[in-house]
Amino acid sequence: MERIHAILFLLVIFVWLSLLFGVWLIYHFIVPLTVANSRCYIVIFLNAVIKILLSIGIIAGWLTLWYKLTKRVFEWERRRWH
Amino acid sequence: MSFFLDATSILLKLVPLILLQYTVVELLLSRYIAKAKEKGIIGIDVHKRDKPRVAEMGGIILLFGYTLGLSLSSILFPRIAPHFLALACVGVIAGVIGLMDDVITLGGKEKPLLLLLSALPILTSSAFSPRLELPFIGSTRLTIIYPLSLFILITVGANAINLIDVLNGVMPGISIIVISSMVICGLISGDVDVVYLAPPLLAPLAAYFRYNRYPAKVFGGDTGSLSTGAIMTALAILGKVEFEYLVALIPVVMNGFYIVSTAGLSEHRKVKRPTLLTEGGEISISREEGIPITLVGLIVGSKPLKEQEVVKTIFLLMAFSSCLAILTSLLIPV
Numbered sequence: 077m078e079r080i081h082a083i084l085f086l087l088v089i090f091v092w093l094s095l096l097f098g099v100w101l102i103y104h105f106i107v108p109l110t111v112a113n114s115r116c117y118i119v120i121f122l123n124a125v126i127k128i129l130l131s132i133g134i135i136a137g138w139l140t141l142w143y144k145l146t147k148r149v150f151e152w153e154r155r156r157w158h
Numbered sequence: 159m160s161f162f163l164d165a166t167s168i169l170l171k172l173v174p175l176i177l178l179q180y181t182v183v184e185l186l187l188s189r190y191i192a193k194a195k196e197k198g199i200i201g202i203d204v205h206k207r208d209k210p211r212v213a214e215m216g217g218i219i220l221l222f223g224y225t226l227g228l229s230l231s232s233i234l235f236p237r238i239a240p241h242f243l244a245l246a247c248v249g250v251i252a253g254v255i256g257l258m259d260d261v262i263t264l265g266g267k268e269k270p271l272l273l274l275l276s277a278l279p280i281l282t283s284s285a286f287s288p289r290l291e292l293p294f295i296g297s298t299r300l301t302i303i304y305p306l307s308l309f310i311l312i313t314v315g316a317n318a319i320n321l322i323d324v325l326n327g328v329m330p331g332i333s334i335i336v337i338s339s340m341v342i343c344g345l346i347s348g349d350v351d352v353v354y355l356a357p358p359l360l361a362p363l364a365a366y367f368r369y370n371r372y373p374a375k376v377f378g379g380d381t382g383s384l385s386t387g388a389i390m391t392a393l394a395i396l397g398k399v400e401f402e403y404l405v406a407l408i409p410v411v412m413n414g415f416y417i418v419s420t421a422g423l424s425e426h427r428k429v430k431r432p433t434l435l436t437e438g439g440e441i442s443i444s445r446e447e448g449i450p451i452t453l454v455g456l457i458v459g460s461k462p463l464k465e466q467e468v469v470k471t472i473f474l475l476m477a478f479s480s481c482l483a484i485l486t487s488l489l490i491p492v
Binding site for chain 2: 078079087088089091100103147149153
């Protein structure tokens with residue numbers, strides 16, 4: 077097996093573990109997060125917005141990391157070959 | 159035990175239908191290839207040195223095979239007829255968009271926007287329930303976010319399969335691997351619906367694979383890849399194996415994500431080719447700057463490889479991610 081193929085298999089495992097960790101993190105830490113116990117609709121709305129922004133932040137950060145990691149591997153292997 | 163006996167009896171009931179579908183698609187494809195060549199509906203196989211002319215738009219026959227099987231299944235199993243019909247409608251809408259793209263070439267933004275429409279049959283059918291099953295958590299009730307995310311899910315699924323359909327046999331091969339893993343995941347989670355829904359999709363794919371594998375005699379075009387991608391995603395939603403499907407599809411989603419990240423939403427025919435053909439007929443990575451990162455590009459990144467070797471590596475990656483999907487279904491509390 078080529079080294080790049082082994083790296084690809086590792087990348088698949090990285091994405092899988094990240095998905096599992098992301099689900100666990102969002103469900104256990106972000107969904108139960110409450111800014112304040114209130115019946116006021118504005119507070120409930122703000123609470124939901126914060127949760128969604130935090131989830132988007134985690135997903136965006138993870139996607140950037142994933143992309144940069146692969147790009148580095150790709151460019152490095154390409155330079156080595158040519 | 160009784161659950162597995164139920165699943166076996168369903169599969170036995172489906173055997174004549176599967177055989178019928180396989181034979182019809184096989185016969186139609188063999189005739190279509192000759193007719194398409196005669197009428198000039200052809201594409202060039204760019205990954206061969208002699209650049210053979212191959213019949214194009216064979217996806218129409220594949221879509222016909224799906225629709226035939228799903229319609230007949232809805233008569234055989236009236237209990238889940240809405241599921242079968244919703245799947246058929248999703249396939250037809252995505253197939254028509256694919257056909258439009260094959261004929262008039264839609265823009266890079268028009269195609270995903272139009273594909274959003276293919277989620278409508280699921281949302282409007284009684285087959286859909288907004289319960290997403292997640293690992294470690296189990297069933298969740300997402301009445302607002304989940305129905306909205308269906309539009310994105312089906313569009314991403316269809317486009318991801320479309321973007322990976324670049325080598326002989328890849329699209330039907332990976333679809334067969336992913337659908338089979340979904341059936342196993344359904345059996346593990348105790349949800350029998352996916353066992354009913356999958357066989358009418360597997361039979362036409364198997365017949366199509368015979369003609370699309372190396373050296374390809376027919377290309378599916380966007381009609382085949384978009385309809386297959388949309389139907390597979392709809393199958394995962396209706397079969398309640400969405401998360402497992404996402405895991406099984408990781409290499410394909412990776413490929414789509416890299417292309418969109420480097421080339422944006424431009425029409426894929428206008429994007430710079432990441433690979434080239436060597437004198438020896440092997441696929442090599444291009445020297446050009448600014449080429450998109452693709453799964454094929456990564457596979458041939460360190461050394462040129464023959465087309466069959468690249469396809470074999472993609473299948474290995476898909477089989478691996480499918481095993482991870484099966485492992486994931488064990489992590490979902492019943």
